[in-house]
Amino acid sequence: MSTTTPNGRSDVTVIGLGLMGSALARAFLRAGHRTTVWNRSPAKARPLVTEGAVLAGSARDAVAASPLLVVCVRDPDAVREVLEPVAGELAGRALANLTSGSSEQARALAGWTAGHGADYLDGAIMMTPPGIGAPDTLILYGGPRGAFDVHEPVLRALGGATTHLATDPAVPSLYDSALLGLMWSSLTGFLHALALVGTEGVTATEFLPFATGWLRAVGSFMPGIAQQVDAGAYPGEEATLETQLPPARHLVHESELRGVDATLPRFTRDLIERAVDRGHAGDSYARLIEQLRAP
Ligand SMILES: NC(=O)c1ccc[n+]([C@@H]2O[C@H](COP(=O)([O-])OP(=O)(O)OC[C@H]3O[C@@H](n4cnc5c(N)ncnc54)[C@H](OP(=O)(O)O)[C@@H]3O)[C@@H](O)[C@H]2O)c1
Known part of the structure; x- marks a missing residue:
């Protein structure tokens, strides 16, 4: 050498x-x-x-x-x-x-x-x-x-x-942590969904196209959320927290019923419930940023 x-x-x-x-x-x-x-x-x-x-x-x-x-x-x-x-x-x-x-x-x-x-x-x-x-x-x-x-x-x-x-020089590490957090929470959500549909014998490969298609739709919600977060105003123009609370509760119930870990859905449900309890039932999902900033 x-x-x-x-x-x-x-x-x-x-x-x-x-x-x-x-x-x-x-x-x-x-x-x-x-x-x-x-x-x-x-x-x-x-x-x-x-x-x-x-x-x-x-x-x-x-x-x-x-x-x-x-x-x-x-x-x-x-x-x-x-x-x-x-x-x-x-x-x-x-x-x-x-x-x-x-x-x-x-x-x-x-x-x-x-x-x-x-x-x-x-x-x-x-x-x-x-x-x-x-x-x-x-x-x-x-x-x-x-x-x-x-x-x-x-x-x-x-x-x-x-x-x-x-x-x-501190900024890239912060972006790195933020982006990895986004990846892990998304992938944990994916695995949770697989565990849930798997209780009916659905394979991960069968579910995959539904998951990837849905994530594309979820990505299309993000510009609106970003705009509301930057504006500090969260009007529930397309869907309110009040309408999302029952399905969030169903997800917890469905997980518990099928013996799937319900930690992740409980976290989301609790965030929505707290926002509704504080009088934000008519706001959009973007409102939850306030609780994440000041837990
Ligand atoms: N792999 C990925 O997908 C990925 C993605 C993004 C960022 N990163 C980051 O890239 C860095 C390296 O990751 P990697 O995947 O290459 O890990 P890796 O395969 O485990 O390699 C670790 C390297 O660090 C060296 N090393 C460890 N302790 C050392 C020490 N005390 N003194 C000198 N050299 C030391 C090792 O040398 P020896 O060969 O002598 O043990 C080896 O070259 C990590 O910070 C990781 O987070 C990795």
Whole structure:
């Protein structure tokens, strides 16, 4: 295997070659970027070296090899573990941290990186490894706009929907959490629906077209909800909470009757009931934002 010397020969360095880091390195290579790679366990670098990556002999060499460092390890503590011993090499470079973490951790890492004279971009990858490099893959960045603009042509290799959200490095983590929350609550709803219809022997595959079609309709409700949430006014123009309360109660009852976990439907029913009790029976579903904001 070839190894780098610390003389800045690559366009980009990828540190962390797990499932995601390897996909990132592969996308850079596919886009024709000279790519240096390094992983704590060197064996994971082998396939990438076969594909044209240069293996750094150490984390220090990896940092020294490129103006742009992309780090994707397990968590922010691991980022610090890798970079602290080589922090002296960071000055003048840009660190794009694509490791998942909290908004607090992003701000702390941004401060630490700035203290070592480097630009910090925090990135949230809204995709699994097979989708890295695809034209519609969304990767959200926060940090100095100038540093993003300089490195965007290289970073764009990871996803066509690469987006700079804010100069505050905390913002992508917040979007990441919000979008994952949306995914999990939707998928839990899907699984709950499967458990319910499964009590009548309906298979998941049979139910699937009804679920996906319905989610398209649900998506079409979202612009109206967003408009009402932004306006802070929730007129029940199409459906009121009063009309949604009985079906929400039926869902709880149906779940209990069939021995299916009713936690999720109870949560929704309770939100609607509380809003109705507080005098909002004529409002739309968007009214529930008030309770989520101030539980
Ligand atoms: N996989 C996804 O679908 C996905 C999607 C979006 C975001 N992400 C985020 O991407 C990051 C990496 O995920 P992954 O799926 O690639 O995980 P993974 O396959 O488990 O890889 C973890 C990587 O972190 C390294 N690592 C862990 N602890 C370390 C330490 N203390 N010092 C140095 N290196 C350390 C591992 O090195 P070794 O090989 O030496 O163990 C490995 O390279 C995570 O933050 C994850 O949340 C993943």
